[in-house]
Amino acid sequence: MANELLKVKNLKTYFKTEAGIAKAVDGVDFDILPGEVLGIVGESGSGKSVTSLSIMQLIPNPPGEIVEGNIIFEGTDLLEAYRRKDYDVIRKIRGNKISMIFQEPMTSLNPVFTIGDQVAESLVHHKGMTPKEARDYAVKMLELVGIPSARERIDEYPHQFSGGMRQRVMIAMALSCDPSLLIADEPTTALDVTIQAQILELMLEVKAKTSNAAILLITHDMAVIAETCHRVVVMYCGRIQEIADVKTIFHSPQHPYTQGLLASLPKPGQKVRRLSTIEGMVPSLFNLPKGCSFCTRCSKKHEPCENVPPEMVETAPGHFVRCHLAKPMQSV
Amino acid sequence: MYSYFIRRFLLMIPTFIGITFLCFTVTRFVPGGPVEQAVLRYQQAMANTSEGGGGTSDSAMEQGQISEEMMQQLKAIYGFDKPFYIAYLHWLWRVLHFDLGTSDTYSRPVWDLIKEKFPISIIFGLTGFTLSYLICIPLGVWKAVKHGSAFDTGSSVMVFIAYSIPGWTAGVLLLMLLGGNAFLDIVPSGGKESGYITEKSKLSMFLQQGALAVDLPAEIRSQYPKLRDNQQISANHPAFAHVPSEKRFQLKTGGHADLNFVGRLLDSMWHMILPVFCYVLGMFASKTVLMKNSLMENLGQDYVRTAFAKGLSERTVIFKHALRNSLIPIATGLGHMLSIILAGSYLIEKVFNINGFGLLGYESLIARDYPVTLGILVIGSMLKLFGNIMSDVLYCIIDPRIRFS
Structure with a gap:
């Protein structure tokens, strides 16, 4: 497909620590189409957040560093500019064409500036609005994300808002410049369960009302994926294990890890005493197995798994799996 | 919020009484007070006269004995004749009428002495205080931004040195080296203005x-x-x-008063260099490190990442978003400005022989001039108590999260 919005090629982001080099993201390839909702799912430490922060070039350096790869956004190679130390390229895109919502709404807003100032800031910065125009636009955005009496509350400070309200403010802030890609890094993890669904719905609703931005949704919650995404990327230990559209993932998962994740979900109408789990622990990033990184926990482990790292195989159109068991689709 | 501050003001009253009662009581009971000193002076005087004049006085006088009657008179003069709590109430009553009594050594009202010396200390202290902020804030910011660089390490060495040398000790050292005693003669040896300007002095061109x-x-x-x-x-x-x-x-020659305006200004500044340097040195280390740590801490916060994610430049993120937050602990210190200045002035004014509030306090302690000591205590504790409230007010102004109730 030639018209993808964002193309990530062989992205490698490493963290240099005293214990050695942690390969948090080790060769990730995927792309996002305009307007689609792509989910990245995986356990803690699978590299999903680092992937999203790498796209925004927000990896704290040191210790982190994007060591290899290309991120092509609307035809511009962001990482090529990064390697040239031309940070203006990403600065013009951040908050403007690509914006981001973070996991912690409680601390992601600056405590000493008013909500209005913070929403208006990127409008003044990217759209060249006057502070007056930006303020009016900010009120409009806050109304759009469902903040009651936005015109009065715009002069309040973050501590006067609840967690859910702050995440709404973050969404308003992120979507105010009409971005073409919105990265949402576990946007509902820190929220009350009752608020989570509201926020997800709101994101999709506001996206439809504004520039119909593509969304890269990072989560560890398969239910969230089922609810919102078109396509899913499953990550484990810094590598993509499986990519498919959401129906395929839920109905015919190929990778044992994806199968394990799905098996651990409770199923409505089915009476079980205990939910099934994936045995074992995520291996340390400093000490990954030589072959498939999932081999330490895999129930279908066989001969080559421990020594030969599996390649990505396309099992059906658009369905990629990194497993020795996966059978490539028959070429016609 | 207003009721909070009204309560704070009312709380000042028992605090003030507590401080002054404690100190007043101490002055009544420690040995070496004004009565004992007067007796000592009397005995010395008697000893001298008996040596010189070959006196024929009675044996009690020869040994410097003081009659019970004289003792009572002495105690009455210094107000030691009443029980300490009665004396305290008398003293407090007078303080409430803005009467701090009369100095034993200067024989002048304590109020007049303080009013005369206070501005001198404030000029020196405030200059040092302002300068320390002007140096420490940019330095701390720069150290935080360049954390781990050669500049950061190098300036940390300076900070450690400044931290381990008290301001007045450095003052003594610098006076020895630069004040004409041992090595160079480029700064005056003390005082706040030149007493006599010779023809050789560069200042004589301003006469x-x-x-x-x-x-x-x-x-x-x-x-x-x-x-x-x-x-x-x-x-x-x-x-x-x-x-x-x-x-x-x-x-061709003259005093400080004979200089023209520029000359007087230069002369004062010339006398201020070392004392002000010592004030700055005293506050330099802690303030720089506070600024650096505060900014470092804020740079690691999530909202800084949000600001970067908005596409703002590093400059805007640091100087608008992070700095505003990290200045909060520094700015609230401004409330204690005056009490910090006065506390620092005791030894620095002694070292540089600046005739200010600190030197007055220091000498009153040495001479056991209790009216002055207690007068300075009254002013100092009032400034401290008001400083506490000022800090709270500043907190409210700069940090929207803080609301007292």
Whole structure:
């Protein structure tokens, strides 16, 4: 497909620590189409957040560093500019064409500036609005994300808002410049369960009302994926294990890890005493197995798994799996 | 919120009484007080006269014995004749009427002494205080931004040195080295202005025109009976306008008062260099490190990442978003400005012989001049108590999260 919005090629982001080099993201390839909702799912430490922060070039350096790869956004190679130390390229895109919502709404807003100032800031910065125009636009955005009496509350400070309200403010802030890609890094993890669904719905609703931005949704919650995404990327230990559209993932998962994740979900109408789990622990990033990184926990482990790292195989159109068991689709 | 501050103001009253009662009681019971000192002086005087005059006085006087009656009189003079709690109430009553008593050593009202010395200390202290903020904030910010660089490490060495040397100790050292005693003679050896400016001094070029008092017209002269015939007066003297122009001449020598405005300014600044340096040194380390740590901590916060994610430049993120937050602990310190300055002035003014509030306090302690000591305590504790409230007010102004109730 030639018209993808964002193309990530062989992205490698490493963290240099005293214990050695942690390969948090080790060769990730995927792309996002305009307007689609792509989910990245995986356990803690699978590299999903680092992937999203790498796209925004927000990896704290040191210790982190994007060591290899290309991120092509609307035809511009962001990482090529990064390697040239031309940070203006990403600065013009951040908050403007690509914006981001973070996991912690409680601390992601600056405590000493008013909500209005913070929403208006990127409008003044990217759209060249006057502070007056930006303020009016900010009120409009806050109304759009469902903040009651936005015109009065715009002069309040973050501590006067609840967690859910702050995440709404973050969404308003992120979507105010009409971005073409919105990265949402576990946007509902820190929220009350009752608020989570509201926020997800709101994101999709506001996206439809504004520039119909593509969304890269990072989560560890398969239910969230089922609810919102078109396509899913499953990550484990810094590598993509499986990519498919959401129906395929839920109905015919190929990778044992994806199968394990799905098996651990409770199923409505089915009476079980205990939910099934994936045995074992995520291996340390400093000490990954030589072959498939999932081999330490895999129930279908066989001969080559421990020594030969599996390649990505396309099992059906658009369905990629990194497993020795996966059978490539028959070429016609 | 207002009720909070009203409560704070009301709480000042018992705090103030607590502080002063404790200190007042201590002055009543420690040995070596004014009565004992007066007795000692008397005994020394008696010993001297008996040696010199070969006195024929009775044996009690010879041994410097003081009669019970004299002792009672002495105690009455210094207010030691009543029980300490009664004396305290008397003292407090007078303080409430803005009467701090009369100094034993200066024989002047304590209020007048404090009013006279206070501005001197404030000029020195405030200059040092302002300068320390002007140096420490940019330095701390720069150290945080360049954390781990050679500049950061190098300046940390400076901070460690400054932290381990008290300001007044450095003052003694620098006075020895630069004040003409041992090595160089480029700063004055103390005081707040030059007493006498010789022809060799560079300041002599700022001396004004002058005249001899004898050349004043007689009727003007009679208004200033203190002027001696051969005494110089300068253009600053009110009588100078009456001197006939042919009698005026350019002064070659003179005092601080004979300099023109630029000269007086330069002379004062020249005297301020070392003391102000010591004030700055005293606050340098802690303030720089506080600024650096505060900014470092804020740079790691999530909202800084949000600001970067908005596409703002590093400069905007650091100086608008992070700095605003990290200045909060620094700015609230401003409330204690005056009490910090006065606390620092004791030893620095002693070292540089600056006739200010600190030196007054220091000497009153040495001489057991309790009215002055207690007067300074009253002023100091009032400033401290008001400083606490000021800090809270500043907190409310700069941090929207803080609301007292």
